[in-house]
Amino acid sequence: MNISRRDLIKMAGVAGGILIGGDAKAENASFPPSTDDAPGVLMDTTICIGCRKCEWNCNQANKLSLEEMSVFEDKSVFKTHRRPTEKAFTTINVFENPENTEKPFYIKIQCMHCIKPACVSACIVGALQKSKEGPVTYDAAKCMGCRYCMVACPFQIPAYEYSDAFSPEVRKCGFCFDRITKEGKKPACVEICPNEALTFGKRKELVELAYSKIHQNPVRYFHHLYGEHEAGGTSWMYLSALDFAKTELPSLDSKPIPEFTEKIQHGIFKAFIPPIALYGLLGLIMYSFRASDDKEGERNDV
Ligand code: SF4
Ligand code: SF4
Numbered sequence: 612m613n614i615s616r617r618d619l620i621k622m623a624g625v626a627g628g629i630l631i632g633g634d635a636k637a638e639n640a641s642f643p644p645s646t647d648d649a650p651g652v653l654m655d656t657t658i659c660i661g662c663r664k665c666e667w668n669c670n671q672a673n674k675l676s677l678e679e680m681s682v683f684e685d686k687s688v689f690k691t692h693r694r695p696t697e698k699a700f701t702t703i704n705v706f707e708n709p710e711n712t713e714k715p716f717y718i719k720i721q722c723m724h725c726i727k728p729a730c731v732s733a734c735i736v737g738a739l740q741k742s743k744e745g746p747v748t749y750d751a752a753k754c755m756g757c758r759y760c761m762v763a764c765p766f767q768i769p770a771y772e773y774s775d776a777f778s779p780e781v782r783k784c785g786f787c788f789d790r791i792t793k794e795g796k797k798p799a800c801v802e803i804c805p806n807e808a809l810t811f812g813k814r815k816e817l818v819e820l821a822y823s824k825i826h827q828n829p830v831r832y833f834h835h836l837y838g839e840h841e842a843g844g845t846s847w848m849y850l851s852a853l854d855f856a857k858t859e860l861p862s863l864d865s866k867p868i869p870e871f872t873e874k875i876q877h878g879i880f881k882a883f884i885p886p887i888a889l890y891g892l893l894g895l896i897m898y899s900f901r902a903s904d905d906k907e908g909e910r911n912d913v
């Protein structure tokens with residue numbers, strides 16, 4: 612039986628409605644309003660050379676292991692599409708250039724720091740927060756390890772420290788919060804990029820920059836700024852030469868995903884839904900968002 616994404620969303624909506632006892636007035640998760648000064652990064656995938664220095668500097672800045680990062684020239688890592696893990700918050704993956712197989716395109720994957728983050732909406736104890744400055748932050752002291760955030764994220768970003776038996780944490784890119792909000796620096800990955808494939812700045816200005824690039828060079832770019840509207844908008848945005856459907860970025864509409872997940876969360880308290888059922892419901896919602904485009908990458912199983 613074929614079930615369309617629309618059907619799945621409807622089913623999830625119905626399930627959410629049942630959980631909240633038909634209460635259509637469930638509050639919306641409140642996120643700080645995105646300001647004109649909110650930070651963002653624009654990745655121009657047509658410029659990236661796949662040097663992986665951004666990966667290395669991310670690990671360095673976050674005091675993560677550098678062992679597996681020592682050989683940047685090792686292109687064998689591109690044989691598989693890697694996902695961010697608890698040991699590496701960002702990865703560069705390759706995707707084919709149909710016009711020049713000698714010169715593939717590269718794409719950087721990390722937390723998108725969504726404007727209305729589903730992970731925050733799914734976190735019932737407030738361990739994940741959308742800060743007023745823009746980055747989505749994590750407080751390990753509040754985290755109860757439920758991993759709902761991992762199921763809710765449409766970009767499959769949060770990773771879990773399964774290897775730590777005593778105090779496992781959820782790990783993801785923090786947008787170099789201290790560097791960009793207190794030290795006036797760029798994120799570590801942006802700072803080291805030798806080709807200016809990554810531009811850090813005010814999100815609003817990055818949107819203008821992206822459209823001016825497209826207009827100045829309409830042949831070079833696919834006419835779509837990924838992240839401007841997807842899932843309600845993200846802080847990280849992308850330009851590409853190819854249709855984004857040919858990359859590993861998921862095809863998402865502009866509706867913020869918390870509108871679905873928060874209904875489920877409200878239902879937890881009203882109906883005492885056991886976690887396994889909640890995983891199922893959140894999973895159903897996220898599957899519906901990913902079903903058409905989940906081509907690559909291995910997810911850390913919840
Ligand atoms: S990409 Fe995922 S983890 Fe990052 S802010 Fe968005 S929902 Fe949260
Ligand atoms: S695992 Fe994720 S959703 Fe659960 S408490 Fe921790 S941060 Fe929140």
Ligand code: SF4
Binds near residue numbers: 662664800807
């Ligand atoms: S440092 Fe810049 S050019 Fe190198 S892989 Fe990262 S984004 Fe691409």
